[in-house]
Amino acid sequence: MSLLEVEELCATYGQGYVLHGVSFTVDEGQIVSILGPNGAGKTTTLRAISGVVRTTGRIALDGVDVAGESPDRIARRGIAHVPEGRGTFTELSVDDNLRVGAYTRRDGVREDIARCYEWFPRLAERRTQHAGNLSGGEQQMLAVSRALMLRPRLLLLDEPSLGLAPLVTRELFRILEGIARDEGITMLIVEQNANLVLKFADHAYVLESGRIALDGPADEIGADEAVKRSYLGV
């Protein structure tokens, strides 16, 4: 049984459908990426899983159907979503942002905060500053850390490289890779930067106009130039 099973997901924002029956699975410990052009429905897929968007279809975590549950309940089940735009609490300090992320936890919070600062030393330097003063890359790191404070079983990342300089993006992905390796966290990453994420992921799905156009092992898709050009504009 996979950690996450998504079956026939259909979503609408009121004016026509954005997802037309998307199905895929994510196994425990896997790093899966969802790729595709703008408007393909990638963000909607993640928001469906984290409960922010209402959908039809089945979303099962460990075999339990969680579709239709409220976002906070899904978060408490162990699905952490790093939203597009990061969702930082700009007027809280970096420290407080992390504490909010740990809201559902009872113990080990201080240790986890320390660990986040180990992974992201730049955050440690700014721990008492207002999160709104951080640079884009630092806010992204903060958003990831906040999600990790949940000790999630599944980490959803929505366009982590958006708005970041290439150097910062590489650093971020390097750290993510390290975390994945050391903690064995299952990750589902939505990205437009196909090259970067395909080197990192195990499996990839390509979404186009709300449907899965292609799926396969990440290295295969990464090696297929024709696919990359036609679907990913690379």
Add this chain to the structure above:
Amino acid sequence: MNAATEQRLRVGGLIAVGIFAAAVPFVFGPYRVGQLTLVLAYAVAVLGLNVLVGYSGQISLGHGAFFALGAYTAASLVEKASFPHLLTLPVAFVVAGAAGFLVGLPALRIRGLYLALLTLGLAVATAPLIKRFEGLTGGADGLNVVQPEPPGFLSGLALDQYVYLLTLVIAVPLFALIALMLRSRVGRSLVAIRDNEIVAKSMGINLATMKTGAFAVSAAYAGVAGALYVFSVGFVGPESFTLVLSFAFLAAIVVGGLATVSGAVLGALFIVLVPEYAADVDDALAGVIYGATLILVMYVERRGAVGLARRIWGRATRGRQDRAEREDRGGIPAAGVPTGGT
């Protein structure tokens, strides 16, 4: 049901309502006629407020102040300057309209919560100011105002019948004027401003003129309504113009239907009849019932009576149509909402 049939139904409905309205003084007794006169006067004020809040998107909690201004203008002109009643109407219109324009000027710079607070201040200041200028207003004791007498050729009418018909004859063209204005480019500009000021400005709409104009027009209507109120009631006192009145006007536009014309009448009916029926049930409980009704109405249909009517009408005539399509055709644009941007 196609557009032509709907149009015919609508015109037919208006004619029916018109006949009913004209027949009122001959069908009902003086008390009911007086009540409906009040409804008409309030409806004019509520319509004005709807132009301001529902169409141009500027909130006002102080509409009662302009109503009071019109009422006292008419009252003092009749009692202290022996003006003929009918002549006080345009004066009240202009005086209140000018006051509305003056309030509209600072309102250009603030919006949302702050505009609400500013206009709230107006409403609360009304009664104390009335008491302060005793010479003109009769202070806390108020002023008794002679009611208008029917002219020679109408001498067959009783006083209450005459006042009702006079109010009706004034109200109908006022309503028609606004209805026409809203259908014109002016109305479209107002809605554009309400929905997105920045976009409206880029379309070449002069925000300042339209917004202060909306304030002026809404205040002017409230002023005329105030004068009509005085003709009907024959008395003005500060207790008639408290914060409760401004709240009632606001409730009327929301309960009747924001950004609608017919909603003004429905809303006026609500704020006159519900407190009375509630008082019939139990004097002390009247407010409880009124307040609870307000809250319940907001649950059931936030777009007011007109929204509810449209909803029911839609279900009855459209049958099994795709929900998405029905939503596209809509009803009230953007739920007639003054958004955060205004």
Add this chain to the structure above:
Amino acid sequence: MKEFIQVTVDGIAAGSIYGAVALALVLIYRTTGIVNFAQGEMAMFSTFIAWGLLQADVPLGLAILCTLGLSFAGGMAIERLIIRPVEGSDPLALVIVTLGLLILLNSGAGWIWGFNNRAFPSMFSDDRLDIGGVHISWESIGITGVTLGVVGVLWVFTQKTKLGLAMRAVSMNPESSQLSGIRVGRTLMIGWGLAAAVGALAGALIAPSLFLDVNFMGAVLVYSFAAATLGGFDSPHGAVIGGWIIGVTETLAGHYVDFIGADLKILVPLGIIIAVLMVRPSGLFGSREVARV
């Protein structure tokens, strides 16, 4: 000079009440984005409940404590049952709902307890403290002290506790808060509960001097709106400081300026509201965000 100090201290005490109610307004505005026009009537209703307990021979301190608890529960219930169903809809509908609540509570209190006014005992002694010839009433000191205490407790709660952090997070970004597992609905309920309790305390503090009747919080609410506007509608400390400024200004003006009689005193806070909105709408300490209604 002595008179000036006495009047000023009385002004600070009055201002503490305005600040407390303003604090309740700000609490609700910050967490739920709603302007609670019914705040004064909620406080009035709570004070009547306290009065009812007193009639049942419950000692004053206990009666007030029970009232705080009941008000907290009441505030939570109001959020859950009356506000929540309408939340997220247009701001105007929310205004109507709080207005409906205002009318309902006002008449409800009249229906239950009648429309006459009655006395309400003070928590503090009648005496005055004599410092170098200046007489300061214990009442004023007590009111100011209690308000400061409440402000302190609230500060500790919001800044140092997990629940307080959740409330701050929800007021900034409800969606992100949800994604971190915070139950937004429950947090909002607690915000309303706290506001109701603070309002209840303010009512009990000022009832002794104003006499308790269904309309006694009406003027206070106007002053509190002025305080919140002056301080900045989303600033808790602004609300309290604004309250003091308004309180002192009003008391000094009423004492030294003859033109302003009892009737027109209400124009002082209104004038302040207008002045603030013209010069600096966000108030002394508020953020410059454009607010919803």
